[in-house]
Amino acid sequence: MKTIHYDNPTELFDKMAALKVDINVADEKYQHAFARADFETCGKYSNERSKLRNQFAKLLKYKMKRGWTND
Secondary structure, three states, X not given: OOOOOXXXXXXXXXXXXXXXXXXXXXXXXXXXXXXXXXXXXXXXXXXXXXXXHHHHHHHHHHHHHHOOOOO
């Protein structure tokens, strides 16, 4: 398991912002595949979206544990 470590909040917030974009892209791909009824591809994008959301959740927990806010 990879340990998460950031020296300052800015690095963490930048990573979280980039993950938000990736999550939105994967979600859009999933929705388009679902609309086409291409369920094989739909599953692929669903898994990708899931992995990205889990990564984001870990970063969010790290942020809360450190007490960092993005004011």
